[in-house]
Amino acid sequence: MKRITALALLWGLFVSTLYAGPVKLEEVPAKAKWIVHIDTEQALKGKAGEVVKLITDRPEVSSKLAALKVITSVNLMKDIYGITICGEGNPDKTGVVMVNGKFDPTKLTTILKASDTYTEKSYGKHMLLSWSEMKNGTQKNNYACFARDDLAILGPNTDVIKHTLDVLDGKEKNFLSQNTTTGIEESKNAFIMVAAANGLNELEGINPQAAVLKKIVNAYLSFEESDSDLLGTLKLEAENEETVINIKQMILGVQGMAMITAEQKPELAKIAQTIAVDSKGSNLTASIACPFEMIKKVIEREIQKKLNYQKAMNAETAAPAKAENF
DSSP states (O other), X not given: OHHHHHHHHXXXXXXXXXXXXXXXXXXXXXXXXXXXXXXXXXXXXXXHHHHHHHHHTSHHHHHHHHHHHHHHOOOTTTSEEEEEEEESSOHHHHOEEEEEEOOOHHHHHHHHXXXXXXXXXXXXXXXXXXXXXXXXXXXXXXXXXXXXXXEEEEESSHHHHHHHHHHHTTSSOBGGGGTOOOSGGGOSSEEEEEEEOSOGGXXXXXXXXXXXXXXXXXXXXXXXXXXXXXXXXXXXXXXXXHHHHHHHHHHHHHHHHHHHTTTTOHHHHHHHTXXXXXXXXXXXXXXXEEXXXXXXXXXXXXXXXXXXXXXXXXXXXXXXXXXXXX
16 A cells, blocks of 8 residues: 555656646756656647547546545646756756646655655755655665645656755756747747757767767757647757758658558558658758647547457456356
8 A cells, every 4th residue: 555655646746747837947957958848738728638638538547537636635637737857968867857736745745655665854944755666676766855835846866856956946047047048938839848958969878879869959849739730840950961951851751651651551641741841051940730630530549449459358258257157
């Protein structure tokens, strides 16, 4: 039971990434080289909200959301206002998650204390929390802090949490202090935003197979609702024009491969047709559109496949029992 309640809290905080509000760059450390923000308050207003409801209205999902509310008093559909994830490099080592919402820190901390591995340590006016769990046969340590009644911080170690707390307390500079433009500030309609703020080419821990990332200075990716489509936009600045040409060719190559499989995968080909790429010097802009109706059909189809599979498995389980009774 102790392990279940701790896992329930952790699951709730991370699943809350689906229900976010406006980005707060004044809470992001100045050292952050990448930022991810998800705003489904914006998404739930339109077609994207209909897609989300296809999933959350399923009994197996709605029951879990209801159970989580009973355990934590957090309603994921209403109580999470915003989430921002950022870091200086490798997410596993520097990534910090900041969740703004309506919490009961005392109750949530009490749930964590049910874990045998729970510990706490004061840091100024704040309390650093930690606990561990087994994941794939390996013990994983978790760290968190309720910086305010409406702000929870999670990270891979106490150092990144301490630094974020110092930013919030005005002891360290925040992202706005360096006047760096990420694109996030201008995308008021986007509900998913990813920005490499200070240079992808400076990040450590990038997969060697993704060497092209080391040649990109800045990049911005967003998804927003445009009429009846989900519109994705990519903007990037590379070290030189040659890198941009290579990236453009890669994108067009993926488009071509998708078009070749039009008979087998017509939906993929239809989406590929919407890809548009434009470049000038060391800058590139690309966009792609996917009809929400297509997304809904794919999700509904996958849900039906799952139901059919479950029915088949139930039938196989019931068959031997009938034969034995006969």
